[in-house]
Amino acid sequence: MEKNKLSSYFLIGLAGVVVLIGPAVLSPYFLMKLYCFMLFACAFNLLLGYSGLLSFGHAAYFGMASYTTGHVMKNWGLTPELGILVGVMCAALMGMVFGWIAIRRHGIYFSMITLALAQMVYFFCLQAPFTHGEEGIQAVPRGRLLGLIDLSATMPMYYFVAAVTGISLWLIWRIVHSPFGRVLESIKENEPRAISLGYRTNRYKLLAFVLSATLAGVAGSLKVLSIQLASLTDVYWHASGEVVLMSLLGGMNTVFGPALGAAILVSMQTYLAQTGSWITIIQGAIFLACVLMFRKGIIGEIIAISKRISAAK
Amino acid sequence: MLTIFGIPSAVLFGQLLVGLINGAFYAVLSLGLALIFGLLNIVNFAHGALYMLGAFVAWILLHFFGIGYWGAIFLAPAIAAIFGMALERLILSRLYSLDPLYGLLATFGLALLIEGVFRQFFGVSGQPYPAPLQLTGGMDLGFMYLPLYRAWVVAISLVVCLAAWLLIDRTKLGAYLRAATENAELVQAFGVNVPALITLTYGLGVALAAFAGVVAAPVYSVNPLMGSNLIIVVFAVVVIGGMGSILGSVITGFALGVVEGLTKVFYPQASTTVIFVIMVVVLMVKPHGLFGRGQ
Numbered sequence: 185m186e187k188n189k190l191s192s193y194f195l196i197g198l199a200g201v202v203v204l205i206g207p208a209v210l211s212p213y214f215l216m217k218l219y220c221f222m223l224f225a226c227a228f229n230l231l232l233g234y235s236g237l238l239s240f241g242h243a244a245y246f247g248m249a250s251y252t253t254g255h256v257m258k259n260w261g262l263t264p265e266l267g268i269l270v271g272v273m274c275a276a277l278m279g280m281v282f283g284w285i286a287i288r289r290h291g292i293y294f295s296m297i298t299l300a301l302a303q304m305v306y307f308f309c310l311q312a313p314f315t316h317g318e319e320g321i322q323a324v325p326r327g328r329l330l331g332l333i334d335l336s337a338t339m340p341m342y343y344f345v346a347a348v349t350g351i352s353l354w355l356i357w358r359i360v361h362s363p364f365g366r367v368l369e370s371i372k373e374n375e376p377r378a379i380s381l382g383y384r385t386n387r388y389k390l391l392a393f394v395l396s397a398t399l400a401g402v403a404g405s406l407k408v409l410s411i412q413l414a415s416l417t418d419v420y421w422h423a424s425g426e427v428v429l430m431s432l433l434g435g436m437n438t439v440f441g442p443a444l445g446a447a448i449l450v451s452m453q454t455y456l457a458q459t460g461s462w463i464t465i466i467q468g469a470i471f472l473a474c475v476l477m478f479r480k481g482i483i484g485e486i487i488a489i490s491k492r493i494s495a496a497k
Numbered sequence: 498m499l500t501i502f503g504i505p506s507a508v509l510f511g512q513l514l515v516g517l518i519n520g521a522f523y524a525v526l527s528l529g530l531a532l533i534f535g536l537l538n539i540v541n542f543a544h545g546a547l548y549m550l551g552a553f554v555a556w557i558l559l560h561f562f563g564i565g566y567w568g569a570i571f572l573a574p575a576i577a578a579i580f581g582m583a584l585e586r587l588i589l590s591r592l593y594s595l596d597p598l599y600g601l602l603a604t605f606g607l608a609l610l611i612e613g614v615f616r617q618f619f620g621v622s623g624q625p626y627p628a629p630l631q632l633t634g635g636m637d638l639g640f641m642y643l644p645l646y647r648a649w650v651v652a653i654s655l656v657v658c659l660a661a662w663l664l665i666d667r668t669k670l671g672a673y674l675r676a677a678t679e680n681a682e683l684v685q686a687f688g689v690n691v692p693a694l695i696t697l698t699y700g701l702g703v704a705l706a707a708f709a710g711v712v713a714a715p716v717y718s719v720n721p722l723m724g725s726n727l728i729i730v731v732f733a734v735v736v737i738g739g740m741g742s743i744l745g746s747v748i749t750g751f752a753l754g755v756v757e758g759l760t761k762v763f764y765p766q767a768s769t770t771v772i773f774v775i776m777v778v779v780l781m782v783k784p785h786g787l788f789g790r791g792q
Contacts, residue, residue, distance in 0.1 A: 238598050238601070238602075240601075288784045289785075292540045292598065293736060295601060297776070297780065300732055300733040300773050301773065301777070303729045303730075303733075303773060304770045307769040310769075421729060425605060461614075461617040462613070463613075464609050464610075465610055465613035467606075467609050468610030468611075468612075469610060471609065472588065472603060472607065472610070474602075474606075475592070475599050475602050476588065479595075479599070
């Protein structure tokens, strides 16, 4: 236990150093986008890795939160904390309704249903006037945090995004390691047995779904404030597929592995943006490589190797 | 001009025909999905990409080898089927012992890969593909103008669905297939080569998808992204129909196509979402789908 505590302090310290040094090395814009997607991936993996539910429609919560926050910030002139709150509430509500529908079926049917529901949201966004269709909501104002701190400057915004991401990631870690998280894992391993032990598994699954959608919403709202644009790409099924790949690549049985997956994929997108369709091809190839060769993901494989080494000693 | 509910009959029946055409594609694609799922326990996410592949093979055959529509309608599904069987042997066959989710993820990766390659080499703008000479033009039925090619699409799709149903329900091979779907191990113990049967089934599913692609090519332009939105609708169709029965998926496919066409007439804004709404309603009332069997 002591060793665990030490390594978690080490992790927090490392994250703090990266957040502080990061802007000196890389563009803060890029880093903000990175943090948003890291949170998105970890929120998604709460469902895939810790409840065994593969949602193929998480872009819906991410994208709708980003549209809602963008809309209320731009047209109602709300402060950023209220704007984020409204966006996140929207994602939570959607998660509740969609989750309630989707948990009626198991396994791959669950995936197909979440995908279809997300596609419905996409077509809604394509037609609804407030999203401005193909143009998206542009030049979203960032406003003043609590009416005090002006976020339109880059660095305050950067630290705000880093702080919210950090708190949310800590929350995900707490959820996974809470008694609730343990019940979820037991449902993942053996649902009939969890039922026979007296757990109402559907309630647990629904709550996990809502939590995951809500935290994905936090990521979406942060993203619209960071890059000041809400667009259709955020609700498209490609975004849903990418977040699955982030989790798979980083390691879906680890809490923060998906964050690493997100970092790799977002960097790839940023630096390979000129290569056109090669990104899609590479993503497809990584998907296949992960499924065929290393299903534990990068962090998962590292943990497995280090365990093997310490066992050999 | 004849009007029904205040809508000119030509418009109404025109959209109904478009609905039937889309329904034909839904039916053929969901039939293939159900076949593959039954035996491989994999939801073939690459089905849309393979549909696109079929259309592109037809286009390539025409432009580089001078082989027209009538050759392509046989050749393209055959080529796609060989490609599909190679995929099954090389990739999918390694995943049968795992959670079905991995099959979904692998085929999703395949879909991205195939689509990306075609986008890289052909761009996103569509390539036109002419309908065969014998099927150009149309006839005036009085209440509407019927383009011959569109009527052909509906007819040939029905024939292919019927043929697939006969193959599965009335032949010895089909009997093996159905038996293996119920209990693969037992069938293997009786001396049937189940792995070969699985490969063949995947090939058949892919051939159906590619066939739909060839038939679709003259209706819609040949485009690398033509399959990716379609496959999601087909997933919804499969959830509504349930993957239990062949005839069920065919009926559901055609019916939903017609519903979509009618929505385009009466409330165009909802035409892209109506199938998803129906899916939600069906899940509320019959969670296992209209023709599905509960576990």
